[in-house]
Amino acid sequence: MRIPCPTCGPRDLREFTYIGDALRSAPALEADADTWAAYVYTRRNPRGEHLEYWQHSHGCRQFLRVRRDTATHVIHAAACVGPHATEDEA
Amino acid sequence: MGRYSIFAVAAGALGGNRGWRPAWRKAVPKPSYEVVIVGGGGHGLATAHYLAREHGITDVAVVEKGWIGSGNVGRNTTIVRSNYMLDRTVPFYEASLKLWEGLSHDLNFNVMFSSRGVINLAHTPAQMDIFTRRANSMMLNGIAAEMLDVAGLRRRVPLLDVSPAARFPVVGAIHQARGGTARHDAVAWGYARAADSRGVDIIENCEVTGFLREGDRITGVRTTRGDIRARKTAVAVAGSTSQVMALAGIDDLPIESHVLQAFVSEGMKPALDVVVTFGAGHLYISQSDKGGLVFGGDIDGYNSYAQRGNLPIVEDVASAALAMFPAFSRVRLLRTWGGLMDMTMDGQPIITTGPLPGLYLNCGWCYEGFKATPASGFTFAWTIAKDEPHPLNAPFRLDRFRQGRVLDEKGRGPYPGHH
Ligand SMILES: Cc1cc2nc3c(=O)[nH]c(=O)nc-3n(C[C@H](O)[C@H](O)[C@H](O)COP(=O)(O)OP(=O)(O)OC[C@H]3O[C@@H](n4cnc5c(N)ncnc54)[C@H](O)[C@@H]3O)c2cc1C
Numbered sequence: 001m002r003i004p005c006p007t008c009g010p011r012d013l014r015e016f017t018y019i020g021d022a023l024r025s026a027p028a029l030e031a032d033a034d035t036w037a038a039y040v041y042t043r044r045n046p047r048g049e050h051l052e053y054w055q056h057s058h059g060c061r062q063f064l065r066v067r068r069d070t071a072t073h074v075i076h077a078a079a080c081v082g083p084h085a086t087e088d089e090a
Numbered sequence: 091m092g093r094y095s096i097f098a099v100a101a102g103a104l105g106g107n108r109g110w111r112p113a114w115r116k117a118v119p120k121p122s123y124e125v126v127i128v129g130g131g132g133h134g135l136a137t138a139h140y141l142a143r144e145h146g147i148t149d150v151a152v153v154e155k156g157w158i159g160s161g162n163v164g165r166n167t168t169i170v171r172s173n174y175m176l177d178r179t180v181p182f183y184e185a186s187l188k189l190w191e192g193l194s195h196d197l198n199f200n201v202m203f204s205s206r207g208v209i210n211l212a213h214t215p216a217q218m219d220i221f222t223r224r225a226n227s228m229m230l231n232g233i234a235a236e237m238l239d240v241a242g243l244r245r246r247v248p249l250l251d252v253s254p255a256a257r258f259p260v261v262g263a264i265h266q267a268r269g270g271t272a273r274h275d276a277v278a279w280g281y282a283r284a285a286d287s288r289g290v291d292i293i294e295n296c297e298v299t300g301f302l303r304e305g306d307r308i309t310g311v312r313t314t315r316g317d318i319r320a321r322k323t324a325v326a327v328a329g330s331t332s333q334v335m336a337l338a339g340i341d342d343l344p345i346e347s348h349v350l351q352a353f354v355s356e357g358m359k360p361a362l363d364v365v366v367t368f369g370a371g372h373l374y375i376s377q378s379d380k381g382g383l384v385f386g387g388d389i390d391g392y393n394s395y396a397q398r399g400n401l402p403i404v405e406d407v408a409s410a411a412l413a414m415f416p417a418f419s420r421v422r423l424l425r426t427w428g429g430l431m432d433m434t435m436d437g438q439p440i441i442t443t444g445p446l447p448g449l450y451l452n453c454g455w456c457y458e459g460f461k462a463t464p465a466s467g468f469t470f471a472w473t474i475a476k477d478e479p480h481p482l483n484a485p486f487r488l489d490r491f492r493q494g495r496v497l498d499e500k501g502r503g504p505y506p507g508h509h
Pocket residue numbers: 128129130131132133134153154155156157159160161162163164165166167168169170296297298299326327328329330334350351352386427428429430431455456457458459460461462
């Protein structure tokens with residue numbers, strides 16, 4: 001698998017660290033226990049397209065949001081997130 | 091169905107081995123059953139066997155989308171052990187180990203269970219302390235455990251590099267002599283044959299594509315071979331759990347599907363008569379009766395339904411194996427493959443009634459599912475028959491995450507990679 005890093009170009013899988021599911025977002029601190037439990041523990045876990053975070057830890061160290069197919073490993077899009085965010089077609 | 095025995099083998103030989111029958115019937119789905127089990131892996135088949143044997147419930151179908159043994163039950167590295175630590179997990183795995191010890195007789199099928207011992211290496215004094223604590227916890231639960239020092243390891247595993255010059259010098263190990271390996275295919279076939287002989291229908295090439303429901307209640311399954319009604323529908327589909335449960339509208343399980351790879355080398359003369367695991371990384375290795383080294387390591391680490399992995403893990407396991415056994419550097423890899431792992435957020439399974447009326451769920455097997463097969467089938471059958479958990483699986487409820495009663499053996503927090 002090769003991930004197209006927006007700053008470094010397509011790079012080998014082993015330069016990246018998987019962070020996980022990007023479909024979830026952290027609830028407000030005062031949200032109730034059910035909302036927090038759902039955020040911490042549950043996953044949609046789709047077969048097919050999946051939005052996920054990776055870090056280019058052995059490259060530019062940017063955090064990326066990647067749209068990848070979990071059945072074929074085809075990567076449809078990758079964008080930087082955070083202060084150096086790039087155009088997000090993901 | 092004839093019993094297998096030395097006399098049957100002799101009679102078969104005298105008859106030119108032309109009289110052997112298939113081990114189970116090719117069943118055609120009936121319109122309805124008392125219990126339909128979705129998934130013909132180890133757990134689904136074991137559940138059918140114990141439903142029939144322990145509870146007299148024989149109006150049962152096991153519905154499998156591929157062929158028996160095509161899932162993880164036929165893809166795993168076959169390690170069986172009960173060296174866990176928590177009071178709520180140890181009894182379950184120990185009950186499973188006890189069932190393993192009698193399984194070939196129970197099933198009248200040689201599952202080749204071999205109590206060759208499982209050795210977990212420690213590479214730091216702190217790791218030794220943790221293993222000692224685990225051994226104490228096991229002994230408090232009535233399970234024998236033994237700590238090995240370097241001299242003991244050198245005697246028990248002569249090819250292991252225990253020298254101070256090793257890449258990660260070994261300081262000792264925890265040893266469970268009753269642990270070992272079994273033949274994975276035989277487990278699937280043995281349970282299938284035993285269940286079939288009591289009247290269970292094993293229906294292969296039959297994929298569940300939806301659920302029948304009346305209001306909230308699940309009343310059967312839609313399949314590629316027609317609808318099948320059931321008073322009770324039990325799901326045991328391992329890595330496909332999220333997909334199958336989504337068909338029932340449940341899309342918030344504490345599970346991610348990941349790929350785990352396995353590796354087998356060319357056959358060699360006997361060199362390793364015990365299971366050894368690496369403590370400075372993740373690797374487990376044994377030698378099969380055919381002579382191949384069987385080993386594996388971590389899941390690849392990203393969500394995957396591909397049943398095939400990527401090269402970094404190949405390099406990772408090879409380097410760990412050689413750090414332990416430099417003598418294996420010339421051994422050639424013969425085959426590798428991947429399986430679809432249902433990883434929970436605390437590393438322990440879910441065996442429960444629900445989450446909808448008429449439905450029963452068995453999933454979340456992580457790295458533990460093969461060793462757990464007998465106890466999983468035993469307790470899931472109980473849960474289905476009696477509509478309540480057996481004491482052994484009572485901790486494996488679905489709402490334990492919401493309640494903060496997670497079964498996190500190593501205190502590592504919520505992530506889908508516990509082992
Ligand atoms: C490489 C590898 C190594 C492992 N090593 C070990 C080990 O050393 N020790 C250990 O204890 N565990 C190990 N495990 C884990 C263990 O193999 C699994 O946890 C266990 O086999 C899962 O339960 P099962 O046997 O029922 O799963 P499976 O055999 O995967 O059964 C699930 C079945 O459900 C079927 N199915 C899926 N969807 C549908 C549908 N819609 N309709 C009908 N049927 C469907 C699948 O085809 C499959 O046959 C390993 C796993 C892998 C992949």
